[in-house]
Amino acid sequence: MTGIIGIACVFVMVFGGYLAAGGKMSIILYSLPFEMMMIGGAAIGAFLVGNAGPAIKHTLSDIKKVFKGPTWKAADYRDLLCLLFELVRLARDNPVALEEHIEAPETSSIFARYPKIRKDHEAVGLIADTLRAAAMNYDDPHQVEEVLDKRMEALRHHAMHPAHALQTMADGLPALGIVAAVLGVIKTMGSIDQPPEVLGKMIGGALVGTFLGVFLAYGIVGPFATRVKSVVEEDQHFYGLIREVLIANLHRHPATICIEVGRQNAPHHVRPEFTELEGALRGLRQQEAA
Structure with missing residues (x-):
């Protein structure tokens, strides 16, 4: 919602101020299709040249993050801590029973309780691969931490x-705007024999480029890039929480301590309250007892 408001504010303030100062839109509207064709077309062409097919699809997909915001909300952090609590406790109590959950998360009854997390292949992969490594006695916390750091950096x-x-x-x-403007000036120079009022419109059209x-760089595309970056960085905290809990587990801390380590490493605005998380974990214990 804030993304739409921001874009609207940019257009209203820029063009509203121009009109309020006595500017006329006729020259801009006449030149806009041609300038947009040159500038926008060249920018899109350069983007296609500079990026591979998967990267192009990834970028187009991520533009929606400007409007949707981070993938992971506060409730998802709470669910992740509950999921990790169940898996860590099962790994301590019955390592053999854990195998069916980490080898086939898509059919796991534990992962099924958290469908949004189960759909994220990277989150599931981090959890399953780290718990699998621990089950194979690859349990040096420092080695696993190094592997996780490299994986998360690649992610x-x-x-x-x-x-x-x-x-x-x-x-x-x-x-590219300067390129379009220079072409407009070249066109104007080719009509230097025209009267001043004609030349004025032609020069004005060139300056539209x-x-x-x-305008596109600093009012639209640049802010889009900044917003996408901030959303990606925020979503990375979700995977960082997985890392913290699983490393604490390898240090053989009690399951509740592992979860508390993860809770305290969550960003403040999505961090579950201690009592809220305790209530959720208590509910899990009651379900198992029943």
């Missing part, structure tokens, strides 16, 4: 590509 690098691609496009748009390049 973050991949997730950040759309933001980098959009920022690269934003950086190039002002220069400079305006459009800068």
Whole structure:
């Protein structure tokens, strides 16, 4: 919602101020299709040249994050801590029974209670692979921590590509606007024998290219890149919480302590309250007892 409000504010303030100062939209509207064709078309072409097919699809998919915000909400962090509590406790009490859950999460009764998390292949992979490594006695916390750090860095690098691609496009748009403006000036010089009122409109149309390049760069595409980056960084905290809990588990801390370590490492605005989480864990125990 804030993304839509922000875009509306940009357009209203820029063009509203222009009209309030006595500007006329006729020259802009006449030149806009041609300038947009040159600037937007060149920007899209450069984007296609600079990115592979999967990266292009990834970027187009991530644009919706500008409007939807982070994938993981406060309730998801609570559910993740409950899921990890169940798995860590089962790993301590019955390692053999744990195997069916980490080898086939799609059919696991534990993962089934948390469908949103189960749909995220990266989260499930982090959990299953780390618990599997512990079951294979690959339980040196420092080694596992190093493996997890490298995996999460690779995940973050991949997730950040759309933001980098959009920022690269934003950086190039002002220069493309100058290209369009120069072409407009060339066109104007070819009509130098025309009267001043005609030349004035032609020069004004050429300057629309400079305006459009800068406007798109700093008013639309650049903020999109910044927003995508901030959303990706926030979603990475979800995977960081998995890391903290599973590393604490390898240090053989009690399951409740492992979960508390994860809770305290969650960002403040999505961190479950201690009493809220305790109530959720108590509900799990009651379900198992029943």
